[in-house]
Amino acid sequence: xxxxxxxxFDPKKAAHLGDRAGESLEGSSSGRGLRVALAxxxxxxxxxxxxxxxxxxxxEHAGVERRDISIGxxxxxxxxxxxxxxxxxxxxxxxxxITLGAVIRGDTGHYExxxxxxxxxxxxxxxxxxxxxxxxxxxxxxxxxxxxxxxxDESNKGREAxxxxxxxxxxxxxxxxxxx
Numbered sequence: 001x002x003x004x005x006x007x008x009f010d011p012k013k014a015a016h017l018g019d020r021a022g023e024s025l026e027g028s029s030s031g032r033g034l035r036v037a038l039a040x041x042x043x044x045x046x047x048x049x050x051x052x053x054x055x056x057x058x059x060e061h062a063g064v065e066r067r068d069i070s071i072g073x074x075x076x077x078x079x080x081x082x083x084x085x086x087x088x089x090x091x092x093x094x095x096x097x098i099t100l101g102a103v104i105r106g107d108t109g110h111y112e113x114x115x116x117x118x119x120x121x122x123x124x125x126x127x128x129x130x131x132x133x134x135x136x137x138x139x140x141x142x143x144x145x146x147x148x149x150x151x152x153d154e155s156n157k158g159r160e161a162x163x164x165x166x167x168x169x170x171x172x173x174x175x176x177x178x179x180x
Contacts, residue, residue, distance in 0.1 A: 011129075022174060025171050025175050025177065027170035027174075028170045030170065032064075035092075036098065037096070037098070038056075038071045038072070039098070040071060040073050040100045041137070042075055043077065044102035047147070048101050050150035051101075053152070057070070058162035059162050062166055072086075072087070077137050081099075081122050084121075088133060095134070096169050097125070098161045099137055100158055101118075103115040103118065105140065106168035109151050122135045
């Protein structure tokens with residue numbers, strides 16, 4: 001892990017600093033009334049399934065209705081941005097898209113290409129559509145690291161991605177951003 005107590009977000013300090021601005025926006029994790037798509041990679045699929053299970057648990061807990069969730073599968077992480085774009089550009093677009101998968105370093109340069117292009121593609125989709133597209137793709141050096149980051153607990157990155165999606169939708173619908 002690269003974070004520590006020294007880098008943790010302190011909501012009290014943020015609120016105090018927010019008092020010094022005309023507007024301070026912070027999202028919530030409520031999912032009531034939201035439509036959420038999950039774009040999932042079959043490559044390293046056992047890891048993806050662990051991420052997906054935690055994401056679905058988080059969405060359900062946040063109040064997203066089952067009928068408002070779509071799960072789509074693509075061959076690998078490289079293909080995730082196109083599916084994310086299809087969800088974001090649908091006739092009835094989703095409020096957020098979560099990409100899930102795992103790219104695990106091997107003995108070739110394939111890792112850098114796939115992980116980098118997947119991340120770039122996901123970013124391009126959200127910037128061009130203004131729909132939050134969350135990068136829930138693990139990029140690890142080892143299978144053990146991927147398994148650790150997909151444990152069925154609070155540290156699961158699929159859960160984290162789902163909560164990030166809900167928060168992004170919420171913050172983008174507040175204050176002066178709501179009219180954008």
